Amino acid sequence: MAAVKPANRGVNLWLRYTLLTFVALIFIFPIVFMVVSSLKPDQQLLVDTGSLRAFLPVGDISLNNYFEAFERAPVGLFIFNSILITGVTVALSLFVCSFGAFSFAFLKWRGRDVILAIIIATLIVPFETIAIPMLLVVNNLPMVSSSGFKIGWLNSYQVQIVPFIADGLTIFLFVQYFRDLPRELIEAARIDGASWLQIYRRVIVPISGPVFATAAILKFLAMYNQYLWPLMVAQSEQYRPVMVGLQYFFQLNVAWGEVMAYLTVITLPVLVFYLFLQRAFIASIASTGIKG
Amino acid sequence: MNKLTLFGGAVVLSTLLASTAMAQTELSMWYHGAGNPNELEVLDVIIDDFNGSQSDWNVVLEKFPQESYNESVVAAALAGNLPDIIDVDGPVMPNWAWAGYMAPLELSDGALDGFLPGAIGEWNGNIYSVGLWDAGLAIFARKSVLEANDIRVPTLDNPWNEAEFDALLLKLQATGDFDFAIDMGMAWTGEWYPYAFSPFLQSFGGDIMDRSTYKTAEGALNGDAAIAFGEWWQALFARDLSPGTSQDGADRGSGFLEGKYALQWNGNWAALPALEKFGDDMLFLPAPDFGNGPRIGAASWQFGVSASSENQDGASAFIEFAMQDKYLAQFSDAIGLIPATAAAAAMSKNYKSGGPLEVFFGLSENQATLRPVTPGYVVAALDFEKAMADIANGADVPDALDAAVDAINSDIEKNSGYGF
Structure with a gap:
C-alpha cells in the first residue's frame, strides 16, 4: 500500500479543515445572527437581514433591546422558573431512571423484558396525544401547599416536574449503557459481598459519567424547551417558564430586536450547561453510538 | 391613657378595614395582553377603580400572552378551572358560548346603547361579550x-x-x-x-x-x-x-x-x-x-363571563363598569384602537372630531360586517x-x-x- 505523500496529506488536512469550518459556520451563524440582531434597533435589523450585515455588529448598536425586553416581561422570573423546573427534573430523572435501568440491566425479575419493552414503546407516543389525559389526572391529584390542602396541581412547580421525572428515552439510554459494561465488575462486587445498592452506588455510577452527561443534556434540553404543558398547567405568571414567556414578545407588531435579546438571554443557560458537560457528552456518543 | 386609646382606635380601624377587604369576594379575570404594558396599564386603572368603588367584589387579574391565550382557556375549560371574567376574540365567542365556556352577560337595560355593532358579542339571542373597542x-x-x-x-x-x-x-x-x-x-x-x-x-x-x-x-x-x-x-x-x-x-x-x-x-x-x-x-x-x-371586518377582543363562575353577577358588574366612555377613550389612547361608542371617540385623542384617525370610526360604523356568528x-x-x-x-x-x-x-x- 502506497504511503500518502506529505504534500497530499497537507492538502487533505487543508480540505478537511475547510469543510469543518464551513459546517461549523452553518451552525454558528444563527447564533451570531441572534446575538448581533439583539443589539440593533428594529428598523435596522430588518434592513440588514438582506445582507451580510445581519451577522455583523455594525450601525446603531446598543443594549436597548435588552432593557426593553426586561421591561416587557418578567424575564428573570421566567429564567428562574425554567432553571428550577429543569434542574430539579434533571436531577431526579438521572437518579430515578438510572436506578430503574440498573434493575432492567442487572437484576432478574419476572416480566422485566415485557415492562422494558412497554417503556421503550412510549418513545413513539407523541406527548400531544397524552397531554389532555395528563391534564385531567394532575387536576385531580391532592396537594398540600402553604395555603393548605387542595385538589389539583395546576399552577405549581411540581406539576411541571413530577410527570417528567421518568421517561422512556432516559431509561433506554441508561439500559443500553449499563448492558455494555463488563459483567465481571458486577460479579466481582457480588463475590466481595456488595449489595445491589452498593454496586449501583460504588461500581456503576462512578464509571457511567458519559451516559449521565448525555441523559442530563437531553433531559435539560427537553425540559428547558417545554411549551405545551406549561401553557396548559401554568395559568399563573408566577410559574411560567421561558418558552411561554417568549410569547409575550409576539404582539401584533413584533419587536424583533427584543425577541432576539430575549432569545439570547434564555439561550445562555443552555450553552453554559452544554459546555459544562460537553466532554462527557461526546465521550458517551463515541462509546455508545447513541446520537442525541 | 391617650396612647392606649390611640392604639385601641388603630386596632379597631385596621380590623374594620381588614374585614371590609375580607368581605369582598374575589373575581378572577384573564386577559390576553401580557407583554403589552400600555394596554395593561389602562386595565389596571379600571380594576383599581372598580375594586375601590364598591365593597362586594375584588377583581384579580391574570394576564396571558395573546399568541397562546385561546389554548390556555381551552385547557382551563377542560380542567374546570376557568376564571370568572375572560376576554375573548369576537368571532371566537360563539364557539366558546356553544361549548359551554361562557354565560350570557347580565347587563342593565340600555348599557349597550351607542355601542358599535362590532363591539357587541351576541349569539343565539343573548349578549355574551362586549368590547371596549373595535378595529377597522x-x-x-x-x-x-x-x-x-x-x-x-x-x-x-x-x-x-x-x-x-x-x-x-x-x-x-x-x-x-x-x-x-x-x-x-x-x-x-x-x-x-x-x-x-x-x-x-x-x-x-x-x-x-x-x-x-x-x-x-x-x-x-x-x-x-x-x-x-x-x-x-x-x-x-x-x-x-x-x-x-x-x-x-x-x-x-x-x-x-x-x-x-x-x-x-x-x-x-x-x-x-x-x-x-x-x-x-x-x-x-x-x-x-x-x-x-x-x-x-369587525369585532375585536371583548369581555365575557365564564359559565362556571359562581359570581356571574359580579363579573357582569365589572364588565358594565369597564364600559364607561372614559375607559373606552383611555384604552383607545393607549393602544390606538377605535373606541366602542361615539361619545368615547369624542373623548379620545385620535378619534375625536378632527382627530388623525377619525375616519376609522366612520368606516367601522358604516362598513363593518361581523364574521359569521356561529360556533x-x-x-x-x-x-x-x-x-x-x-x-x-x-x-x-x-x-x-x-x-x-x-x-x-x-x-x-x-x-x-x-x-x-
Whole structure:
C-alpha cells in the first residue's frame, strides 16, 4: 500500500479543515445572527437581514433591546422558573431512571423484558396525544401547599416536574449503557459481598459519567424547551417558564430586536450547561453510538 | 391613657378595614395582553377603580400572552378551572358560548346603547361579550401618489367600484415606481385572512357560509359571486399587483412606509406610524364596492363571563363598569384602537372630531360586517384561509372553493349543526 505523500496529506488536512469550518459556520451563524440582531434597533435589523450585515455588529448598536425586553416581561422570573423546573427534573430523572435501568440491566425479575419493552414503546407516543389525559389526572391529584390542602396541581412547580421525572428515552439510554459494561465488575462486587445498592452506588455510577452527561443534556434540553404543558398547567405568571414567556414578545407588531435579546438571554443557560458537560457528552456518543 | 386609646382606635380601624377587604369576594379575570404594558396599564386603572368603588367584589387579574391565550382557556375549560371574567376574540365567542365556556352577560337595560355593532358579542339571542373597542380596516394611500396618477380619492358615500379599482391598480403598477400596486398583507397568516379578505367576498355577494341557516357553506362560498370574487382575487397575484403568500413579514410591516407599495390594505393599529411618516399626505380610504356595498371586518377582543363562575353577577358588574366612555377613550389612547361608542371617540385623542384617525370610526360604523356568528366559524376560518392562499398561489378557483365548502360542511355535520 502506497504511503500518502506529505504534500497530499497537507492538502487533505487543508480540505478537511475547510469543510469543518464551513459546517461549523452553518451552525454558528444563527447564533451570531441572534446575538448581533439583539443589539440593533428594529428598523435596522430588518434592513440588514438582506445582507451580510445581519451577522455583523455594525450601525446603531446598543443594549436597548435588552432593557426593553426586561421591561416587557418578567424575564428573570421566567429564567428562574425554567432553571428550577429543569434542574430539579434533571436531577431526579438521572437518579430515578438510572436506578430503574440498573434493575432492567442487572437484576432478574419476572416480566422485566415485557415492562422494558412497554417503556421503550412510549418513545413513539407523541406527548400531544397524552397531554389532555395528563391534564385531567394532575387536576385531580391532592396537594398540600402553604395555603393548605387542595385538589389539583395546576399552577405549581411540581406539576411541571413530577410527570417528567421518568421517561422512556432516559431509561433506554441508561439500559443500553449499563448492558455494555463488563459483567465481571458486577460479579466481582457480588463475590466481595456488595449489595445491589452498593454496586449501583460504588461500581456503576462512578464509571457511567458519559451516559449521565448525555441523559442530563437531553433531559435539560427537553425540559428547558417545554411549551405545551406549561401553557396548559401554568395559568399563573408566577410559574411560567421561558418558552411561554417568549410569547409575550409576539404582539401584533413584533419587536424583533427584543425577541432576539430575549432569545439570547434564555439561550445562555443552555450553552453554559452544554459546555459544562460537553466532554462527557461526546465521550458517551463515541462509546455508545447513541446520537442525541 | 391617650396612647392606649390611640392604639385601641388603630386596632379597631385596621380590623374594620381588614374585614371590609375580607368581605369582598374575589373575581378572577384573564386577559390576553401580557407583554403589552400600555394596554395593561389602562386595565389596571379600571380594576383599581372598580375594586375601590364598591365593597362586594375584588377583581384579580391574570394576564396571558395573546399568541397562546385561546389554548390556555381551552385547557382551563377542560380542567374546570376557568376564571370568572375572560376576554375573548369576537368571532371566537360563539364557539366558546356553544361549548359551554361562557354565560350570557347580565347587563342593565340600555348599557349597550351607542355601542358599535362590532363591539357587541351576541349569539343565539343573548349578549355574551362586549368590547371596549373595535378595529377597522382601510386602504392606506398617499394623496401625492393618487394625484400624480390622476386617481380619484374615494369617499364613504362614493367608494371605488371594481372596474375603477382594477384600473387604478394597473395604472399604479405601470408607473414602475413601486414593487407592487397594493399590499394585501399575505404575510399575516391566521385570523387576518378571514378578517381582512372575507369582506371583499361579501362585497361580491358571497360569504364564508350561508348565514340564513348557518348549516352550510354551499352556495355562499362556491356560488357565482364567490367564484367571481375568487377570480378577481387570483388575478391580483397573477398580474403581480400584490405580493403573494411568500411575502416577507418585514415587508408587510415596513413596505408601505418605505415606498415599496403604492397602496396597502391595513388596520387602524398601523395608522399612527403611517401618519408619522407621511403626515398630511396620508389617506385612509374606504374599501372598494364590488357590487354589494363596501365592507370591512369587525369585532375585536371583548369581555365575557365564564359559565362556571359562581359570581356571574359580579363579573357582569365589572364588565358594565369597564364600559364607561372614559375607559373606552383611555384604552383607545393607549393602544390606538377605535373606541366602542361615539361619545368615547369624542373623548379620545385620535378619534375625536378632527382627530388623525377619525375616519376609522366612520368606516367601522358604516362598513363593518361581523364574521359569521356561529360556533363553526373557528374551523371555517381555517378552511377559508387555506382557500385564499391556494387561490393566490394559482389553484383552480371553483375547485379551491368547493374544497373549502366540503371541509366546512363536514365540520358542521360532525358537530350536529352546532345547535342550529
